[in-house]
Amino acid sequence: MILNIIIYIFIAIGCFFNMMAALGLHRFPDVYTRLHAGTKCTTFGSIFLILAVVIQSISAWVAEGLSSPQSILTLHALIALVAILLTNPTSAHAIGRAAHRSGIKPARAVVDDLEKEKP
Amino acid sequence: MWLPVAIFLAVCIAIILVRLFLGPTPPDRLVGLDTLNTLVIVSMVILGASFNEVIYIDVAIVYALLSFVTTLFIAKYIEKGGF
Amino acid sequence: MRTFLITTACAFLLYLLLTTASGPLFLWSKEELIIGAIFALIVAAIVRKIFPVKNLRLLNPKRWFLFLAYFFGIFLPAMAKANVDVAYRVITGRINPGIVRISPNLKTDLGITMLANSITLTPGTLSVEVDEETNDLYVHWINVKKEALEKIPRDCKYVCGKFPDWARRIAE
Structure with missing residues (x-):
């Protein structure tokens, strides 16, 4: 019962942040600020959604006994979470660097050290 | 319990697809693609929990790693204007 | 071998x-x-040609525990704050962006990778470019504070707080 409430809360948080990521891609003016929305919010939302899956499958695992296939589901969901956590910031870094080297200026910037030092 | 979440994520993916089509510059589209990939991975995990099938999650892991390599290559292409 | x-x-x-x-x-x-x-x-x-293992520091279990302490104690709370911050900016649309240069003085590749990933996932900042000779990071900052702009290179404490110390402790 209380587990179900926790799962629903996690799902709500995860869905909210994923929606924020999708809206942020439209609200922000240029590629760098869009990267903020697209990287942080989806990573955080994914953590909560996958944790909800993990909690649910662990409770099913405990209910069904040790040798149920739920154990594999738990482990693999955690591996998928680690893969997301490792790859998401790295690809954001790559996109930001590519955008700056291909000559896109940050919109409405108050300061740009990179532009001054490496034009 | 899980299918509404998957449908909600599909709505998010549809909103991101609009940015993918509109995006004025190539990096904008790439940001859209990267965000979309993450959401696809999460929906695969959710679907795996929904149908109680481990194979969906295995596909999600492989998709995560392959989409990472794809993003890096497109970023490299945009950076140099060619390979 | x-x-x-x-x-x-x-x-x-x-x-x-x-x-x-x-x-x-x-x-x-x-x-x-x-x-x-x-x-x-x-x-x-x-x-084996593209993955040279230069030192065995990371096989030390003490560093793994340090990493776990850093991940759960410092990184996750900062990440939660970052997301509330970004959600607030998505809804209100108040931004004040800029790119600043910081010098964290890290020596190893692993340390700078950890710091860059931490910066990307924490409040209002996103690492854009790394200077490979001096290991300086160029950081896109969504809400630039006035007091951080006074001297060059910029002060680390406004951009990333205590992360460089932790990255040094774990990776160097």
Whole structure:
């Protein structure tokens, strides 16, 4: 019962942040600020959604006994979470660097050290 | 319990697809693609929990790693204007 | 040779993790163990030129515990704050962006990678470019504070707080 409430809360948080990521891609003016929305919010939302899956499958695992296939589901969901956590910031870094080297200026910037030092 | 979440994520993916089509510059589209990939991975995990099938999650892991390599290559292409 | 062995061990462990509960022999079936070892050897032979293991520091369990303490104690709270911050900016649309240069004085590649990833996932900042000679980071900042702009290079404490100290403790 209380587990179900926790799962629903996690799902709500995860869905909210994923929606924020999708809206942020439209609200922000240029590629760098869009990267903020697209990287942080989806990573955080994914953590909560996958944790909800993990909690649910662990409770099913405990209910069904040790040798149920739920154990594999738990482990693999955690591996998928680690893969997301490792790859998401790295690809954001790559996109930001590519955008700056291909000559896109940050919109409405108050300061740009990179532009001054490496034009 | 899980299918509404998957449908909600599909709505998010549809909103991101609009940015993918509109995006004025190539990096904008790439940001859209990267965000979309993450959401696809999460929906695969959710679907795996929904149908109680481990194979969906295995596909999600492989998709995560392959989409990472794809993003890096497109970023490299945009950076140099060619390979 | 050392590189080859360490890569083989890591690849084999990863393979075992992915194929857990496939059979009776210590949770793994005989076929999985054999094919896993063969693939680990092939992968290690292919990547031994591009994955040089320069030092064995990271095999020290003390650093793993430090990393876990950093991850759960400092990184996750900062990430939660970052997301509330970004959600607030998505709804209100108040931004004040800029790119600043910081010098965290880290020596190793692993340290700078950890710091850059931490910066990307924490409040209002995103690493854009790294200077490979001096290991300086260029950081896109969504809400530039006035007091951080007074001197060059910019002060680390406004951009990333205590992260450089932790990255140094774990990776160097």
